[in-house]
Amino acid sequence: MVHFSVGLSTQIGRVGSISKWGNAQLTQQTPSFMVYTRSGHIPHLTWEVVDTQLRLNQTPIYQMTLPSLIEMVGQIAVYKGDARGFCGMPRDSILHLSVLDPLTDRKVGYNDTTTVAIWNHTGKRSVSVPSLIKWCREMEVNSVDSLLDYEFTPETTLKRMNKAVDRTNQWLESIRCQMEDDMGVIACAGGGHSGQHRRKMAHYISSLEGTPIHSVNIDLGGINMEDENTSDLINESINPLDENILRICQGSFSPVEISLLLSKGIDIFDSSWPIKQAEKGIAFEVSAEYPIDSSFSTIDFTLSTLKSDHTSPFPSCKCYTCSKYTRAYLTHLCNTHELLAPLLLVIHNLTQWDRMFQLARDSIHKHSN
Numbered sequence: 001m002v003h004f005s006v007g008l009s010t011q012i013g014r015v016g017s018i019s020k021w022g023n024a025q026l027t028q029q030t031p032s033f034m035v036y037t038r039s040g041h042i043p044h045l046t047w048e049v050v051d052t053q054l055r056l057n058q059t060p061i062y063q064m065t066l067p068s069l070i071e072m073v074g075q076i077a078v079y080k081g082d083a084r085g086f087c088g089m090p091r092d093s094i095l096h097l098s099v100l101d102p103l104t105d106r107k108v109g110y111n112d113t114t115t116v117a118i119w120n121h122t123g124k125r126s127v128s129v130p131s132l133i134k135w136c137r138e139m140e141v142n143s144v145d146s147l148l149d150y151e152f153t154p155e156t157t158l159k160r161m162n163k164a165v166d167r168t169n170q171w172l173e174s175i176r177c178q179m180e181d182d183m184g185v186i187a188c189a190g191g192g193h194s195g196q197h198r199r200k201m202a203h204y205i206s207s208l209e210g211t212p213i214h215s216v217n218i219d220l221g222g223i224n225m226e227d228e229n230t231s232d233l234i235n236e237s238i239n240p241l242d243e244n245i246l247r248i249c250q251g252s253f254s255p256v257e258i259s260l261l262l263s264k265g266i267d268i269f270d271s272s273w274p275i276k277q278a279e280k281g282i283a284f285e286v287s288a289e290y291p292i293d294s295s296f297s298t299i300d301f302t303l304s305t306l307k308s309d310h311t312s313p314f315p316s317c318k319c320y321t322c323s324k325y326t327r328a329y330l331t332h333l334c335n336t337h338e339l340l341a342p343l344l345l346v347i348h349n350l351t352q353w354d355r356m357f358q359l360a361r362d363s364i365h366k367h368s369n
């Protein structure tokens with residue numbers, strides 16, 4: 001169960017507020033983002049560093065990624081605690097379990113009638129409805145994605161796509177029947193490049209009887225955001241849904257892509273994109289006019305051009321990294337592959353990501369009159 005209400009709706013985006021997430025009380029203004037984690041931690045940060053050096057504007061929802069956790073689930077069950085205790089997270093952390101990792105490629109051809117294929121360092125693993133429900137209980141997450149048959153590529157046959165829609169809808173129905181009422185079940189609306197199948201999935205979600213669906217994950221895996229028909233495809237997934245349903249888009253989207261998705265009325269994203277940049281040695285900063293001006297600047301610290309630049313990475317940024325360190329030092333850390341390099345870049349990039357959503361909320365309020 002997710003309690004969400006829309007406040008304002010404009011051409012730039014919409015602002016809303018979340019007051020409950022699964023069985024947890026939460027006050028969060030949208031648009032916002034779930035904090036991406038891998039193996040139960042924000043990549044490159046310990047929970048102590050998060051506590052002392054990362055300042056976010058709102059109480060986070062942590063996006064736990066199943067491919068990175070699936071090998072640990074048995075240990076969490078034996079540990080007799082939940083995923084928070086096992087991973088050393090703050091006890092009151094709010095957890096969402098994502099079945100797919102936004103930074104991991106999907107491989108088509110492996111989903112079957114009862115399972116979805118996911119990949120990690122051990123290879124392919126299969127996720128069924130009963131196993132997903134069991135893991136949610138053992139980890140004590142607050143919300144979970146419903147299973148999605150993501151078998152939609154430009155080459156997929158019509159028959160196979162119809163089958164993917166039917167399976168996804170059946171899995172949603174079984175999860176809703178078997179999962180505890182206070183678990184936030186996020187329905188998945190996929191359909192890939194097929195507008196017809198996107199519409200079909202969204203219509204099914206909006207027609208469900210019984211406990212209404214409160215939140216939908218609009219899947220854009222495999223979709224090129226620069227294609228001219230992407231906007232229409234997103235509309236096919238959104239238009240059949242009730243306006244008060246929380247719209248989630250998980251994936252590695254740049255600030256420019258986020259601004260397009262905001263204008264479509266998407267409410268929640270994740271922070272995989274800033275993590276991916278930090279892991280490439282790149283820091284970014286968005287314009288103060290975001291999202292009206294969605295351009296952003298970057299610094300690539302793997303290049304040696306900044307090795308004598310003793311200024312702050314981004315002088316107007318108030319994060320721990322920009323307050324303490326210079327461009328020259330970060331260039332040195334990146335070029336000597338020091339573990340401190342991604343740590344400092346993750347702190348900066350997440351601070352900027354958080355600022356970007358604050359700017360978006362402020363801008364929607366400002367342009368609502």
Ligand SMILES: [Zn+2]
Pocket residue numbers: 313314317318319320321322323347348349351
């Ligand atoms: Zn900074």
